[in-house]
Amino acid sequence: MTSVPQPAAMPLSPRPEMVDPVYRQIRDLVYKVSGIYKAEEKLYLLADGCGRRMKQLGARTPRDYWDQLTAQPSRDGELRHLLNEITIGETSLFRSQPQLDALRKVILPEITAEKTKQITKRLRVWSAGCSTGEEPYTLAMTMLEESERLLKGWTVEILGTDLNDRSVEAAKAGIYGDYALRNTTEYFKRKYFSQLDDKRLQVRPEVKKLISFSRLNLQDDSKMLFMKGMDLIFCRNVLIYFDGVSKSKVINHFFTNLNFGGYFFLGTSESLMKLNDQFHLVHFPGTIAYWKPSLNVGKL
Amino acid sequence: MTSAVSATIRDRVQGIETMPAIPTVFLPLLKMLSSSSDEVKVDEVVRLVSYDNTIAAQCLRVASSPLFGLAQLPRSIKSAVISLGLRRVETILLTCCLGQAFPAEKWSLDPDVFWRHSLGCAMVCRKFSEKLKAVDSEKAYMAGLLHDLGFMVNCLVFPKEFAAATELACREGVPLHQAELATMGFTHCETGQALAEKWKLGSELVEVIAHHHDVAQSQTAPALLAMVHLGDLLCRMRGLGYGYYERCKVDLISDPAWGVLLKEHRDLEGVDLARFTFELDESVEQIQALVATVFGSSSARS
Numbered sequence: 001m002t003s004v005p006q007p008a009a010m011p012l013s014p015r016p017e018m019v020d021p022v023y024r025q026i027r028d029l030v031y032k033v034s035g036i037y038k039a040e041e042k043l044y045l046l047a048d049g050c051g052r053r054m055k056q057l058g059a060r061t062p063r064d065y066w067d068q069l070t071a072q073p074s075r076d077g078e079l080r081h082l083l084n085e086i087t088i089g090e091t092s093l094f095r096s097q098p099q100l101d102a103l104r105k106v107i108l109p110e111i112t113a114e115k116t117k118q119i120t121k122r123l124r125v126w127s128a129g130c131s132t133g134e135e136p137y138t139l140a141m142t143m144l145e146e147s148e149r150l151l152k153g154w155t156v157e158i159l160g161t162d163l164n165d166r167s168v169e170a171a172k173a174g175i176y177g178d179y180a181l182r183n184t185t186e187y188f189k190r191k192y193f194s195q196l197d198d199k200r201l202q203v204r205p206e207v208k209k210l211i212s213f214s215r216l217n218l219q220d221d222s223k224m225l226f227m228k229g230m231d232l233i234f235c236r237n238v239l240i241y242f243d244g245v246s247k248s249k250v251i252n253h254f255f256t257n258l259n260f261g262g263y264f265f266l267g268t269s270e271s272l273m274k275l276n277d278q279f280h281l282v283h284f285p286g287t288i289a290y291w292k293p294s295l296n297v298g299k300l
Numbered sequence: 301m302t303s304a305v306s307a308t309i310r311d312r313v314q315g316i317e318t319m320p321a322i323p324t325v326f327l328p329l330l331k332m333l334s335s336s337s338d339e340v341k342v343d344e345v346v347r348l349v350s351y352d353n354t355i356a357a358q359c360l361r362v363a364s365s366p367l368f369g370l371a372q373l374p375r376s377i378k379s380a381v382i383s384l385g386l387r388r389v390e391t392i393l394l395t396c397c398l399g400q401a402f403p404a405e406k407w408s409l410d411p412d413v414f415w416r417h418s419l420g421c422a423m424v425c426r427k428f429s430e431k432l433k434a435v436d437s438e439k440a441y442m443a444g445l446l447h448d449l450g451f452m453v454n455c456l457v458f459p460k461e462f463a464a465a466t467e468l469a470c471r472e473g474v475p476l477h478q479a480e481l482a483t484m485g486f487t488h489c490e491t492g493q494a495l496a497e498k499w500k501l502g503s504e505l506v507e508v509i510a511h512h513h514d515v516a517q518s519q520t521a522p523a524l525l526a527m528v529h530l531g532d533l534l535c536r537m538r539g540l541g542y543g544y545y546e547r548c549k550v551d552l553i554s555d556p557a558w559g560v561l562l563k564e565h566r567d568l569e570g571v572d573l574a575r576f577t578f579e580l581d582e583s584v585e586q587i588q589a590l591v592a593t594v595f596g597s598s599s600a601r602s
Binding site: 106110269272282283285 | 473533534536537538539541545546547548549550551552553554572573574575577578579581582585
């Protein structure tokens with residue numbers, strides 16, 4: 001830091017003004033319906049997703065596609081296809097490092113300090129809509145890393161639920177290839193996986209035993225009532241497919257199922273918008289979460 | 301802070317010979333920005349800038365950045381004023397002046413990181429003020445840009461003490477102002493206030509610089525101070541902090557500053573804070589590019 005500053009050439013990502021403005025309209029529609037926000041520099045990803053759908057539908061221009069996307073009665077169906085396109089490939093182990101950092105550096109110290117006053121040292125975590133298990137395994141490995149420190153003497157229970165039976169079976173098997181493991185460091189691969197064949201790794205039994213997988217429909221009110229006592233709930237890119245009324249109902253269940261002082265996490269660029277005013281939106285470095293305030297915290 | 305410490309800070313800031321000379325146009329520009337826009341003449345700004353070609357050139361580079369979204373790039377300060385508006389050009393000029401004021405060799409804090417935070421906060425403040433129609437948006441930008449002036453003072457006047465504070469902050473993951481208080485007994489708020497008073501920056505700016513970590517102290521500009529406080533927190537949580545992991549949780553809506561704004565501006569209830577956050581993320585890359593343009597990049601310094 002000693003030389004005189006020199007003006008540098010300006011590094012630019014695809015210039016926002018080069019993106020067809022229709023994609024901003026589509027971005028706003030997607031946010032309004034699903035809570036997923038594609039930032040300006042990620043608009044090209046949205047454009048790619050739209051491009052694939054346009055090909056399927058034979059739409060010539062983004063404007064044609066917009067017309068099809070907003071026309072009744074096909075609107076809901078096409079939006080669902082588009083959401084599938086733009087969330088595809090989002091599943092992998094260690095998907096969101098800022099969430100994991102917040103968990104280890106801020107949330108676990110806070111929750112364990114709070115719960116130390118209680119008799120039982122038990123932490124309950126729920127990965128709702130866990131697909132093929134990448135998220136609950138990531139959480140289990142993260143917790144195991146803390147087992148000699150913050151979580152020494154604690155019982156950790158992780159629940160992984162999904163609507164799809166085949167996903168649940170795949171999750172139980174815990175077998176992953178390169179793509180799912182693209183964000184997993186060698187350290188974690190060596191410590192928590194065994195080599196299944198030349199292309200795939202399998203999660204070790206000591207990780208698996210922290211998790212119970214089961215099928216659950218988040219819209220099944222009677223079953224949702226039994227999911228109480230959670231400290232952390234993760235629900236990534238699942239609520240985006242629900243309509244407003246169902247979404248509100250499921251979010252209320254999540255709120256009820258969380259302990260006071262517990263946290264609810266969505267996908268990286270996903271928000272509850274303003275569907276629930278009981279949760280507090282809280283920021284950690286690089287990520288947001290929804291917090292069920294402790295009993296002694298009021299709201300302005 | 302005791303009055304003896306306060307007097308020491310004031311004396312050292314007043315007495316130092318090493319404080320770099322600020323570009324000639326800086327203080328007249330600040331004066332213009334503090335007056336109402338009707339009183340400001342375009343020709344006066346153009347005349348001022350013509351004294352300093354380096355600043356004029358930098359200003360044009362910044363005005364051409366994607367952050368300002370101009371379809372046609374300006375070729376002169378006058379055309380920049382016509383395209384962007386006078387007050388926005390003034391704040392760009394102010395940014396360029398600050399870039400010249402503090403030479404890189406004097407820093408003990410990474411200057412790129414500092415400027416990213418200051419520019420980020422400036423942009424958040426402008427966005428807040430535009431959404432709430434509360435404070436003049438360019439005034440909000442300026443307050444965000446200058447709120448951490450005290451860090452510059454610390455680098456220049458208290459380099460050893462400040463280095464210990466930054467080391468503690470990085471090691472423990474605590475906010476920098478808390479680390480300053482623990483190691484130095486005072487913070488950048490007090491040193492910034494001393495410089496702001498020396499530069500006669502006006503009561504509102506002095507208040508922002510002095511109290512942006514404690515909005516309850518506000519006497520003259522509560523809404524402006526609250527915006528800067530929230531902007532500072534938000535930037536620190538979204539990749540525009542001080543380059544280390546702050547082990548903290550920020551609940552903006554429960555923050556007293558949110559309450560201050562909400563009392564006067566009910567529109568705030570309608571703001572979707574998550575979306576506001578995601579929109580800030582959009583600007584991060586552009587802010588980094590802007591910092592590289594105005595202040596030089598880290599690679600240029602290594």
